Amino acid sequence: MDSHAVATGALYGYRNQKSSSTNNFFESSVTLETFLFYTLGAVSVGSALMMVTRRSPVMSALYLILNFFALGGLYLSLHAQFIAFIQILVYAGAIMVLFVFVIMLLNLGDEKKLNERFSWKKIVGAGLSFGVLMELIFVFAFSKANLPPSHFEKATDIGTVENIGMQLFTTFLFPFEVTSVLLLAAIVGAVVLAKKKLN
Amino acid sequence: MLESYVPIFVMIAGGVIFGVVMVKLNEWFGPHRPNDEKLSTYESGMEPIRSARERFSVKFYMVAMLFILFDIEVVFLYPWAVSFKQLGLGGFVTMAVFIFVLFLGYFYVWRKGALEWD
Amino acid sequence: MVDQALLSLAKFLPEITLAITFCLALLVGVIFRSRPRLSMWVALLGVVVSIALTIREMGITESVFSGMIAVDPFATFFKLIVGSSAIFIFLFSLYSAEVLSTMKRLVEYSSLLVAMTLGMYLMVGATNLLMMVLSIELTGLSSYVLAGYTKEASDSSEASLKYIIYGALSTGLMLYGISILFGLTGGAMDIYAINRALVTSPVNPIALLVASLLIIAGLGYKISAVPFHFWTPDVYEGAPITITAFLSVASKAAGFAMLIRFFKIAFIDSSAVGLPAGIWITLQGFEWNKIIAILSVLTMTLGNLVAVWQNNLKRLLAYSSIAHAGYMLMGLAILSDKGIAAVLIYFVVYMFMNLGAFYVVMLVSNKTGSEDIDSYKGLGFRSPFIGVSMVIFFISLAGLPPTAGFIGKLFIFASLLDAKWIWLAVVGAINSVISLYYYVRVVRNMFLRDPDENSGPLKFSVPEIVLLLLLVVPTLLFGLYYSPIVDFANASARMLGVH
Numbered sequence: 135m136d137s138h139a140v141a142t143g144a145l146y147g148y149r150n151q152k153s154s155s156t157n158n159f160f161e162s163s164v165t166l167e168t169f170l171f172y173t174l175g176a177v178s179v180g181s182a183l184m185m186v187t188r189r190s191p192v193m194s195a196l197y198l199i200l201n202f203f204a205l206g207g208l209y210l211s212l213h214a215q216f217i218a219f220i221q222i223l224v225y226a227g228a229i230m231v232l233f234v235f236v237i238m239l240l241n242l243g244d245e246k247k248l249n250e251r252f253s254w255k256k257i258v259g260a261g262l263s264f265g266v267l268m269e270l271i272f273v274f275a276f277s278k279a280n281l282p283p284s285h286f287e288k289a290t291d292i293g294t295v296e297n298i299g300m301q302l303f304t305t306f307l308f309p310f311e312v313t314s315v316l317l318l319a320a321i322v323g324a325v326v327l328a329k330k331k332l333n
Numbered sequence: 334m335l336e337s338y339v340p341i342f343v344m345i346a347g348g349v350i351f352g353v354v355m356v357k358l359n360e361w362f363g364p365h366r367p368n369d370e371k372l373s374t375y376e377s378g379m380e381p382i383r384s385a386r387e388r389f390s391v392k393f394y395m396v397a398m399l400f401i402l403f404d405i406e407v408v409f410l411y412p413w414a415v416s417f418k419q420l421g422l423g424g425f426v427t428m429a430v431f432i433f434v435l436f437l438g439y440f441y442v443w444r445k446g447a448l449e450w451d
Numbered sequence: 452m453v454d455q456a457l458l459s460l461a462k463f464l465p466e467i468t469l470a471i472t473f474c475l476a477l478l479v480g481v482i483f484r485s486r487p488r489l490s491m492w493v494a495l496l497g498v499v500v501s502i503a504l505t506i507r508e509m510g511i512t513e514s515v516f517s518g519m520i521a522v523d524p525f526a527t528f529f530k531l532i533v534g535s536s537a538i539f540i541f542l543f544s545l546y547s548a549e550v551l552s553t554m555k556r557l558v559e560y561s562s563l564l565v566a567m568t569l570g571m572y573l574m575v576g577a578t579n580l581l582m583m584v585l586s587i588e589l590t591g592l593s594s595y596v597l598a599g600y601t602k603e604a605s606d607s608s609e610a611s612l613k614y615i616i617y618g619a620l621s622t623g624l625m626l627y628g629i630s631i632l633f634g635l636t637g638g639a640m641d642i643y644a645i646n647r648a649l650v651t652s653p654v655n656p657i658a659l660l661v662a663s664l665l666i667i668a669g670l671g672y673k674i675s676a677v678p679f680h681f682w683t684p685d686v687y688e689g690a691p692i693t694i695t696a697f698l699s700v701a702s703k704a705a706g707f708a709m710l711i712r713f714f715k716i717a718f719i720d721s722s723a724v725g726l727p728a729g730i731w732i733t734l735q736g737f738e739w740n741k742i743i744a745i746l747s748v749l750t751m752t753l754g755n756l757v758a759v760w761q762n763n764l765k766r767l768l769a770y771s772s773i774a775h776a777g778y779m780l781m782g783l784a785i786l787s788d789k790g791i792a793a794v795l796i797y798f799v800v801y802m803f804m805n806l807g808a809f810y811v812v813m814l815v816s817n818k819t820g821s822e823d824i825d826s827y828k829g830l831g832f833r834s835p836f837i838g839v840s841m842v843i844f845f846i847s848l849a850g851l852p853p854t855a856g857f858i859g860k861l862f863i864f865a866s867l868l869d870a871k872w873i874w875l876a877v878v879g880a881i882n883s884v885i886s887l888y889y890y891v892r893v894v895r896n897m898f899l900r901d902p903d904e905n906s907g908p909l910k911f912s913v914p915e916i917v918l919l920l921l922l923v924v925p926t927l928l929f930g931l932y933y934s935p936i937v938d939f940a941n942a943s944a945r946m947l948g949v950h
Contacts, residue, residue, distance in 0.1 A: 166336070168602075176699050192884060197519060200831075207342075210338055216411075216412065220408050223404070224401070224404055224405065224408060227404075228397070228400055228401040228404045229401060231339070231397055231400075232394070232397040232398060232401060235389075235393050235394050236394065237410045238389050238393075239389045239391065239393075239394055245371070258346060269657075269661055271659065272657065273631070273655065273657055273658040273661050283536065295411060295412050295415045295416075296412070296415050296416050298412045299411075299412030299413055299415050299420075299763065300416050300419060300420075302409075302412055302413075303412075303413065303416070303420050303423075303424050303427060303428075304420075306581070307427055308456075308459075308519045308520070308582070309425065309519065309581050309585050310409070310427070310431065311430060311431065312411070312573065312582070312585050312586070312589065313431075313585065314431040314434040314435060314776060315434060315470055315569065315589065316585065316588060316589045316592065317402055317405060317406065317435060317438065318434050318435065318437060318438045318473070318474070318477075318566075319473075319563060319566040319589060319592050319596075320402055320478065320592055321399070321402050321435075321438035321441065322441065322559050322562060322563060322596070323427075323559075323563065323593070323595070323596035324395075324398045324399065324402065324437070325395075325442060325445055325447045325554060325559070326440070326559045326563075326596055326600075327596060327599060327602065327611075328391060328394060328395050328397065328398060328447075329445070329447055330388030330447075423456075434474065437477060437478065438473050440478075440481065441477050441481050444481045444484070445481070
């Protein structure tokens with residue numbers, strides 16, 4: 135999901151950048167950004183494909199980490215520095231650690247047992263996914279985005295920590311407080327589900 | 334703007350290439366003469382009794398889960414800390430409420446014994 | 452910004468009460484570790500106070516917290532339904548063997564129930580896409596854990612796991628649709644702004660269709676519409692009965708409220724002039740009523756047809772609740788104010804009859820330990836009052852007079868015929884007849900089969916009987932005297948921003 139949303143945004147961002155660059159000073163940064171976009175996009179899609187096709191769950195987890203790094207790079211190219219670093223810190227740092235712990239917890243032993251036979255469900259699933267992919271490509275290729283005028287002088291400022299902080303604690307104050315209740319519910323839920331004997 | 338991140342990419346690439354080159358050079362240029370004795374598991378001279386995979390304790394999972402939740406709290410602390418001056422008293426109060434709710438969560442986890450290591 | 456937030460707090464008292472109750476129930480449970488029931492009473496008290504505060508704000512129509520939440524009659528109506536269901540569920544839990552067998556986790560049970568209620572309160576008022584997602588996550592998270600509450604039983608953990616995976620997938624799809632919609636409407640997260648953006652500058656219709664289908668997928672999962680219903684039977688069967696009852700009534704109500712609000716505000720042209728009052732015109736000329744009608748037909752039909760084959764009463768009631776979601780979607784398919792009022796009426800009667808049916812299942816399961824249809828043999832003779840109440844609930848669920856269920860279906864069919872959707876009404880009627888079969892199957896077991904030899908009469912305590920009466924009496928009463936509900940529903944169909 136993330137990669138598609140990022141791809142959309144990157145495509146729009148790229149288009150806007152291209153239309154606004156009029157002098158040669160920006161030429162080099164456009165080339166760098168397009169190069170980065172294609173490389174990181176290829177890495178993220180490739181690592182995602184590798185992740186779903188590996189037989190060993192640990193290899194899948196490692197490819198997922200690579201995917202997260204590539205997504206972090208894509209966020210950087212979209213001027214969302216804070217999100218990029220949080221992606222690495224939280225996703226690749228904390229959540230993937232949890233994944234690896236769970237894989238070790240399950241102790242699957244002989245990975246040959248995970249061998250699945252050929253089934254029609256896979257064909258139908260692949261066909262449906264392909265259909266959705268075609269539809270989404272059509273949507274992105276043929277629709278134009280009406281982006282509003284930006285609040286900031288430079289578009290590179292939208293992702294800085296200060297600006298995110300200002301927006302988070304003024305416009306989005308209420309969702310922020312709801313998030314605290316959500317985290318508290320998650321803490322209670324985690325302890326209920328994971329502890330064998332509660333004191 | 335992205336040019337400032339190029340040194341980071343160079344460092345990551347350098348680290349990866351260094352590690353991969355070291356392993357691959359060893360594989361290609363080192364002697365490769367395996368026999369059964371060398372390939373068996375090393376247990377300080379004793380025979381290995383059973384598989385090395387022990388029963389995994391769930392306390393690691395508990396610690397990792399709680400780490401994620403409190404890490405998210407810290408993630409919210411970063412932008413607040415940076416724009417603290419501009420937000421004034423209102424910002425302080427809202428963050429105090431947030432931290433208080435999560436402190437309740439910490440208190441709950443502590444008293445329920447989820448932080449016990451055994 | 453801050454003083455605006457403080458002003459909004461005054462309109463936001465029920466939710467604040469629930470949040471404080473959540474924290475207080477946890478605190479009390481941790482400090483007084485030897486008395487877990489204390490936190491359940493604290494939680495119950497908190498929910499009662501929040502309902503009282505909701506009643507106090509019944510006439511208000513406002514938007515609070517800079518457009519994140521709306522406090523209007525529509526939201527208040529659903530908050531009352533969700534809150535009353537929560538109170539009933541707390542009262543059920545006091546007598547449920549499943550819940551009381553795990554006394555050690557009672558604190559978490561009560562506090563997570565309060566958190567779930569808070570999430571639903573936020574769901575029914577959310578006018579911002581971000582708040583919609585956050586409230587769905589809060590409700591969902593609490594219900595994933597509560598579904599796996601009796602985790603020693605394997606089907607409870609299985610239910611929780613399936614619920615989590617399915618919920619995560621559906622929320623992911625919904626977020627994706629929201630992100631596409633966000634891009635199409637120029638960065639609008641407020642549903643009023645989305646409406647304005649769609650009205651002023653038309654967007655690519657295929658993109659809008661894909662985005663809204665994805666969002667409907669996420670919301671359809673919440674109300675267990677087909678084809679997003681696959682989690683419902685397993686989760687309802689594995690979760691403790693009290694939680695199943697709560698999910699089937701309150702979670703569905705909150706999901707419907709969000710669906711109706713999102714639809715009405717975002718996709719309906721509010722500036723249409725020259726039309727009879729109460730008819731909605733969709734933006735960009737989408738045939739939304741056909742799409743919702745198809746969803747409704749699929750939901751009703753699948754729910755009723757599969758329920759015929761069920762032997763476990765919880766699964767049977769799960770499929771029947773899917774079918775009821777289908778009937779309610781019929782009311783939405785009309786896309787008019789009358790249809791929405793019919794859905795609101797249906798929710799009131801649905802709450803009483805569904806909670807009642809689950810309560811009887813819980814009482815029988817307490818004593819016999821089984822939820823199979825076969826264990827209901829001769830229940831009418833072993834405990835006449837329970838048997839008769841169950842018959843009343845089932846007749847109401849099937850939609851026969853003189854019970855409240857008939858009134859609910861009457862108003863839905865009336866609004867369908869009013870809008871000339873004859874074929875949909877016929878499909879609904881056929882489905883009601885099919886549903887009669889599986890409800891009567893249980894009734895037949897209860898009254899026309901003899902009980903097993905070594906099973907004596909079942910005795911229930913007075914508070915349990917009183918609680919049952921609290922559910923049976925409205926089911927019968929509202930079948931005969933329903934005008935207060937109708938007036939209340941008509942008054943509550945008004946939403947913020949709609950004139």
